[in-house]
Amino acid sequence: MPSIGNVSRRRSRPVTWLTVTAVTLLLGVGVAASVNAWQTVGAPFPGLFVDPYADFSNVSMPSWALEPLSLKYPDRLVAVEGQPLSPDARLPSQSAAARIAALARDGHTQVRLTFMTSAGPREVIRPLLRLSTHEMGFFFGFYALVALFLLWTAGMVLLMAGHRPGARAYAIWAVGAYLLFLTFYDYHTTATLPAAFSVGGVGFDLGFLWMAYAFPEPPRRGRRVLLPVLLAVTAWGVGAAIWMGLSPWLGRDASTTRLLVGQGIPLSMAVLLLSIVLRLGRGSGRERSELLSAAWGLAAAPATLAVGFLLALASGSTVVHLFVPFVIPLLPLSVGFSLVRHNILATNVVLSRRLLAGPILLASLCATLLAWLALRLLVREGVETWLPTLLALPVLIGGIMACNRLSLWLFFPATSQFRPSIEQLSDQLSSLHELPAIRQAVEAVVWRWLPTSGPVRVLQAHELPAVPNLPEDALERLNTGHHVWTEETPWNRMLVVPMRSLGRLRGVLLLPPKHHAALYTSEDLTLLATIASLGAVSLHHAEALKELDALRRSDVEATRDEKRFTLGLLGAELSHEIAYPLNFFRYLLKRSGRGHALEPQDVEIGSEEVARLERMLVTLRKLKLPVPQVAQVTLVGPLKRALELIREPLEDKRISVSIEVPEGLVVLADPDMLLQVLANLLRNGMQAVEPGGSIGVRAVLVDQGLKVECWDSGPGVPESLRDHIWNPWMTTKEGGSGLGLAITQRLVSSLGWRISLERREERTWFCLHVPERALIASSPVAVPSTARASPG
Structure with a gap:
């Protein structure tokens, strides 16, 4: 929607050469009138004005301080000092001015003027005065400023509502009044622009008649009769203007036409006044309230001027011209007020x-x-x-x-409300984080300073399709930060203001028409845009807080699940590892039940396993995984202990074990963790082989350290599961827990080592990669020859 000076594309019309020519002519008349007015300063005159045709004019200044004259329009000046005016002069007033100037040069201080009145010739003696800046300043300067004001309003009304008949009618009147006021002083002094004055007088009359018919819109009834009559009067007026302009050049007398035009001024004003009264009497609702808002100027100005002109014509009063420039502006002021506050001409612009x-x-x-x-x-x-x-x-x-x-x-109340409204809204939004509360705060602050005919609403972007009569490109324009109007009449259209933050449309402000359909102003749009931006930021924050809250809850749930998983995994690990000493104790109990005495080595292993169980229980009470207690460990020691823990199933399945680890090989590791790793890998291999199979462990020096390989002769891990065997609860054995390899990988990683799976030589190899920094050997380490050993 355009602001003033930028009318909407649908309503705007290109500037034509006719428009440019008309404006140029109007301004040219102003320049010519200004030059002529300045040249009159100091010119002699007899303390009264006559028009170009030497008719007495009811125009006077209080500063002349002369006795009242028993003259009135159209008493005509016919002689100066008894000498008739020259019949050869194009305009009689120019002949009279030349003779008065000659008398002043000859030193005369007064002049005898002869007027032809309805009662016969009448002589008056007048002192010779000089036109000063007082006459020029008031009858030209003040009148010209009022004329410029009228011309300005005509241009603005046409620009804002040129498609309306009422706007064109007002423009006709305003342009006519402009010419009339601008050439008023010239008409009574130099008389060089009488044609412009005549055109102005005709336009003044016709403008009142057209406004009576078309302002703010033509009547619904009687158009077939009124319009032809008005067109006929207009045609006569145009002809009268042309005749009055050409008559001096043709040497013809157009006094009758001038008299009719002059008497038409109060008559046309009376017609406008009567039209306003009738419209107010018949109108109702919005039409009546709109017209009533402009009636104080539309009715008061014509009524006052009509009474004044009638008095001037009847009695020759010279007061009316002193009040005309003060009264006439009431009409455009009332039109402008009703246009802004009630949109009486249904314009689509922003003020x-x-x-x-x-x-x-x-x-x-x-x-x-x-x-x-x-x-x-x-x-x-x-x-x-x-x-x-x-x-x-x-x-x-x-x-x-x-x-x-x-x-x-x-x-422009938005100008004074800008700072307090923004401060108030900022304070409110700073403490609000819920979408309904933000909506309510934004709607309340807008409603407080902007009187609208309905409630203001804040809509989210996804609610836009529910707004009726939106333009097709509404979403595109809103996304680029431009407000849009719904495609309805100027009295019903809705204003949609985008609420954008970080280049994204968060929502919109939906505003109904202002109270009494008043025009939205540029300041209104600026304040609304600022409020919309603040609201958009708050909506964005509310969305972000909502997302953060959801994320926090998700994190809490994830943390809770992780804790549950960790606790479950820890319990499962403990349960998995307790199985080793339980199986060993069960084995010892079986041997004791068969009459076998406990060997010292068995008692020592049992005691160490009990101590290891106690350490596991301490870890369980702390509800966290144990931290490695690194020490120098001879690799053969935990390896033999691991074989003892699975001695019974090895004997039952008749599995042969191969150990290829030097006695002096020492590594840096946590003894319990290393035992747990070796026991899991040996038990995993023992479970994978068939009865009579074989498992083994060997240590191999490599470039980056030591490689401890635990192998078995089993069938190996299926290719489809090789990437998942390290996951908890993943198992390939019936009845398996799926924790052995997952625990082993965690323990190896906590030691700073690495574990991998290989398949070669028809064997499955789980390889522990021990870095060089964790390798300590008391004697040179080499790969020994293969040797077979039974458990224990």
């Missing part, structure tokens, strides 16, 4: 402060000009002429500041 820059500056210049004129009247003779200008400068500065503050208060 920007740039729109009001022109009116604020022009209003301040008007106040400054009036102050300057008043100060020039008040200063005493002998005071420097620059003093009034110096004293008027503060009025300009104060006027700009006051008008700017007033416009902010009336139309």
Whole structure:
């Protein structure tokens, strides 16, 4: 949606050569009128004004301080000092001005003027005065500033709502009023732009009539009658303007036409006033409230001016022209107010402060000009002429500041609400972490400062499809950070503001039309965008906190499961390892039951196994895996102990054991862990072979240290399971626990060693890779010749 000066693509029209030509002509008339006005300063005049056709004009300044004249429009000046005006002059007023200038040069201080009235010729004696900056400043300067204000409003209304008949009607009136006011002083002095004044007068009249018909929109009934009548009057007005412009060049008298146009001003105002009254009487609901918001200017200005012009025509009063420039701006002000606060012309633009820059500056210049004129009247003779200008400068500065503050208060409340709203929302969002609470806080702060016709809502991105009448490219534009409007009438459309964080659309602000369908302003959009950004960050934080909470819970569950697994694994390991001493004690009990006496070696092994069980129980009480207690260990010692622990199944299956480990081979290891590793590998090999098979252990020196190989003549591990045999609970034996190799791998890793599985020579080899730093030998180590030994 566009801000002012950037109308939406659907509503905008290209600037044509006709538009450029029209604007150039209007500004050119302003330049010509300014040059002519400046040249009049110091020119003699008889203390009254006549129009270009020498008709008396009801225009006067209080500073002239002359007695009232019993003249009124259209009493015509016919002679100066008894000499008739030249019939050859294109405009009679120019002949009169030339004679008055000649009398002033000859030293005359007064002049005798002869007017033709309805009662016959009438002579008046007037003092010769000089046009000063007072006359020029008020009747041109002040009038010209008002004219520029009217032209500015015409351009803005066309730019904002040029597709509406009411906007075009207002533009016709504003352009006509611009020409009328701009050339008003020239029309009564140099008379070089009478055609522009005539066009302005006709446009002024026709503009009121067209506004009566089309503002804010044409009537629903009676169009077939009203429109042809209005078109006929317009055609007559255009012809009258052309006739009045050409008549001086053709030497024809157009006084009747001018009189009709002049009398049409109060009549057209009365028609507009009557139209407003009828519309208010018949209207209801939104239409009535919109029109009522503009009625104070649409009705008050025409009513006041109509009464003033009627009095001027009837009695010759000269007061009305002093009040016209103060009353006329009420009409555009009321239209602008109703357009901004009620969108009376159904525009689709966003109000920007740039729109009001022109009116604020022009209003301040008007106040400054009036102050300057008043100060020039008040200063005493002998005071420097620059003093009034110096004293008027503060009025300009104060006027700009006051008008700017007033416009902010009336139309841009978001400017004053920006900082407190953001601070309040920031404080609230800093303590909120739940999505419903964040939504409620954002909606509340927007509703507090922005009066809308319905509730403000915060939607998440996935809820967007539920919003009706969204444009097709809405999601794409929202993702790029641009707000969008729903495709509805200007009084029903919804504003969708994106809530983005880290380049991602987190949600949207959905706002209904403002109260009374007032225009959204650029400041509104700026504040909404800031609020949406804060809300998006909070939504992002809420999502992140939700994800973190879920992750924390997952971690807690994982930690709990890991602890359960560790505890279970530890218990399973202990259960697995306790089986060795239990089997050994069961073997001893069997031997004792058969009458065999216990040998000292058996008692020693039993005592050491009991001590090892006690150490396992200490580990269980600590609920953690044991830390290796590294010491120098002769490898043959734990190896023989491991064979003793599985002596019974070896004897039962008649398995031969081969030991190829030097007696003096010493390694750095935890004795209990090394015993546990060797016992698991030997037991695993013993279980894998058939009765009468063989197992063995040998030590081989390699480049990187020592390789202890435990082998068996069993069938080996299936290829499909070789990558999984180290996992807990993975077993290839019926009734196996699946913990032996998993425990072995953990123990080997805790010692800093490495274990691998190989298949060669029809044997299965579990190889312990002992690093060089863990190898200590009391005598040279070599690979001995193969020897067979029975257990024990």
